[in-house]
Amino acid sequence: MSTRRTYRWPQPLDGQRQRLWYGGDYNPDQWPEEIWDDDIRLMRKAKVNLVSLGIFSWAKIETSDGVFDFDWLDRIVGKLGKAGIAVDMASATASPPMWLTQKHPEVLWRDERGDICWPGARQHWRPTSPVFREYALRLCRQMAEHFKDNPYVVSWHVSNEYGCHNRFDYSDDAMCAFQKWCKARYGTIEAVNDAWGTSFWAQRMNDFSEIIPPRFIGEGNFMNPGKLLDFKRFSSDALKDFYKAERDTLAQITPDKPLTTNFMVSTGGTPLDYDDWGDEVDFVSNDHYFVPGEQHLDELAWSASLVDGIARKKPWFLMENSTGAVNWRPVNYRKEPGQTVRDALAHVAMGADAVCYFQWRQSRAGAEKFHSAMVPHAGENSQIFRDVCELGDDLRKLSEAGLEGTELKKSSVAIVFDYQSEWATEHSANPTQKVRHFTEPLDWFRAFADLGITADMVPMRSDWDTYEVAVLPCVYLLSEVDSNRIRRYVSNGGKLFVTYYTGISDEHDHVWLGGYPGSIRDVVGVRSEEFTPMGDDFPGALDHLNLSNGAVAHDLADWITSTSPDATVLAAYQAEERTGMNDVPAIVVNPFGTGKCVYVGCKLGRDGLRLSLPQALDEMGVGYPREADAGxxxxxxxxxxxxxxxxxxxxxxxxxxxxxxxxxxxxxxxxxxxxxxxxxxxxxxxxxxxxxx
Structure with missing residues (x-):
């Protein structure tokens, strides 16, 4: 396990006291300079005290190969600093300029069919390209040398949203890097063959040179799941290695400035192993965009809680969110009155000591011109800008009251999130495509909230085993080490919830044998022989299962054929005899050592969990608010x-x-x-x- 970097937070400008950071991405290069002074006037009005600069400005900074122009950037940094507004300076490497990609098209990433991703959007570079690395690190050195003594630059914003568009690259550069990664991870090609199960379909390899990325293999065919899982791990690591190269280049020249990069943690935000990446930043930053509809607040709180878990409860930075509508959904809903302020304060509640937006001023042109901003197209006389000013005042009040530096109080309940289990459940050759890891933790978070309990979202590598109650929701991959950790936790008095689709395979996606969940059957007290997928894709298909406690299961259930002698069935299925599921246990509580485990053998969703949790918590001896309106x-x-x-x-x-x-x-x-x-x-x-x- 890697060592986590020492926590360092951006410090205030000279003469200012520490307070919550507030601002957003600022793109003055999109506007004529006569707008800049008005921007700063409005920033002061809104109590903005920090902006991120230069994120997509490579072409403006390095106008041609080796020709750098910092004059415009110096002018705006000076104006901001004199107005008391700090700068979170980007490395500017997120998207290469046209002159670079025309001179070196070999830096462009390729898709699984070998097609080139041409310039025209952003992040069209491959992290394994030695040519791109040379140019990007040259820019980092220039940026660091130029701003190393600038008192207004308080932190480095390294690149932007790694993996947002270039998560996977299937080029020859990537192939060579993947081969080296496999050799470093496994040592021998025999170990790779064992990990990937290559005896199946004659995929055995004799040498690392025979390893290729999971390129296109034809419609309807199935890629080796062990290779797919490792390629996802490799892709996260390849981007991380590139980030570390940028970070270390900047840090060598400017050791006094903390560095971060913005993650994308949300219910569907799993391109990278962000908990692994959390070790490599001086402070954790996140970009989050609201999910419209009735789960809006809960999903936001869920995501923010997971960021807090990745940050190990150190204050973290909300680098991007939106004042209103985004521009990239099929329907881009606006926020309801009050939600701009409420959403920002919900992130603060969950541990953020900084609130920033994309972006400061809404663009007139380009792909994101309809993405909301702090200053909208309507200008200063608008509800959005009034909300921005209200929020600035709220953050000032919280700072004066002493909020900064406080931490989110530890809950009694930990819900575990595992990036690699999500990656494994994405594969197409699984029992059902309707079940994924990432959906289950949100259902549990919402169900606990319905009972008046605000749970902590925590990564698998974190201290989940120090909580009174822990939940393992669809944690598909369990290594022997993690299985033993679970065994110790419950044996020593822990109270554990385990769901269907947990502990199915080890870290190589090799199925644990003997019945599900293979590695922790003694802890959960059940043995399941088969999955029972549910759907509606043919007449008469089993599309749901009723439980004896009134809950309803959908999508997937375990066919539990035996329980341990000391286990108690809390709910069973009520189904037609022909299904083979009538009276089959659905929810089981099992004592293990001095603790207890409740096994939930089906997908119940938020409503079914809310209905089932009170009895399960009572069986465990766990208290919870009893008021009807607690949730x-x-x-x-x-x-x-x-x-x-x-x-x-x-x-x-x-x-x-x-x-x-x-x-x-x-x-x-x-x-x-x-x-x-x-x-x-x-x-x-x-x-x-x-x-x-």
Whole structure:
């Protein structure tokens, strides 16, 4: 396991006190210079104190091969700094300029069919190209040398959203790098053959030179799943190695400036192993864009909690979010009134000490011209800009009250997220394409929230085994090491939830034999012989299963054929005899050592989990709020290390006003009506923040 870099946070400009950072991506090179002074006036009005510069400015900085122009960048950095606005300076390497790709088309990545990704968008480079690395690191050196003594640059923003468009490259450069990666990981080609199970379909290899990326093999065919899994690992590592090369080049010249790069953590954001990457940044940063609809707040809180887990509860940086609509969905919904402020404060509740947007001023031209911004097309006289100013004032109040540096309080419940299990469940030759790892943790997070418990989202490598309750939701891959860790946790008194599709295979995607879940059957107390997929793709197909507790299962269930002698069945299926599922156990509690494990053998979704959790928690001896309306409010607490400063955040999760009781001083309220000194009514999309007494 790699060593995590020492945590370092961007420090305020000379003469300023530390407060929550606030701002966004700023692209002054898109605008004539007469706009710049007005931008700074509006930034001051909104209480912006930081902007990210130069993210996609390579062509403006290095105008031709080896010819650099920093004059325009110096002018805007100077204007910002004199106005008290710090700069998070990008390495500017995210997208190469046209002169570079025309001179060196070999830096462009290729898809699985061998077709070139031509310039015209962004991130059209391959991380394994030695030519591209040479040019990118030259730019990093130039940037670092130029700004090393600039007092207004407080941090480095290395590249941008690695893997957003160039996650996979199938070029010959990638092939050579993949061969070296496999040799470093396995040592011998025999070990690769064993890991990939190449005796199947005559895929055995005699030498590392026979390893090729998982290129196109024909429609409807199935790629070796072990190779696919390792290629995803390699692709994450290849991009990480490129990031580290940029980071180290910048750090060598400017050792006093902390460095980060923006992750993309969300329910579907799994291109890279962000927990692994979390070891390599000085502070964790994330880009998050809201999911419209009824899960909007919950998905945001889920994602932000996972970022907090990746950051190991150190304050983290929300590098991008949106004031309103994005531009890249089929339908780009606007935010409802109150959601711009509420969303930002929800990230803050979950541990963010910085709130930034893409972008400061909405573009007039280009692919993202309809992506919302802090200053919209409508200008200063707009609701969005008024919301931006309101948020700036809220963040000022929280800073003055002492929020910065506090951390998200540890929950009693940890829900585990595993990037590599997600990658393995994406493969096409699995029991069903309707089940993936990433959907299950969100269902559990929402179900616990419905009971009034705000769980922590934690990566598999983290300290999930120090929580009172842990959940392993569809953690498809379990190594022997992790299986033994689970065994110790429960044996020593831990209370564990395990779901279907957990512990199916080891780290090489080799199935654990003897029945599912192979490596931890003794812990869960069940043995399943087959999967029961459900669907509606032919008449009479089994499309759901009713449980005896009133819940309904969809998509996948385990055919549990035996349970341990000490196990208790909490719910069974009620189905027609022909299905073979009638009276089959669905939810089972099993004592193991001094702890207990509840096994949920089917996909219940949020509603089914909410209905089933109370009995399961009672069986485990775990307390939870008993009030009928406990789940109407998302309650989050941040506190200082010494416990002297506590901040309570209350968010309305529903469509009706909710009443909360609190103790302490109101610091921020949005869409809130105070009723008495210690009670308040929070409207939909509202938030109340109280400093504890």
């Amino acid at each position: 109407h409010v998302l309650r989050v607490e941040r506190k200082s290390e010494d416990g002297r400063r506590t901040f309570l955040f209350y968010f309305n999760r529903g469509d009706d006003d909710v009443k909360v009781e609190f103790e302490g001083e109101i610091v921020v309220s949005s869409l809130v009506q105070s009723e008495t000194r210690n009670t308040a009514s929070i409207s939909p999309n509202g938030v109340l923040i109280v400093k504890g007494q």
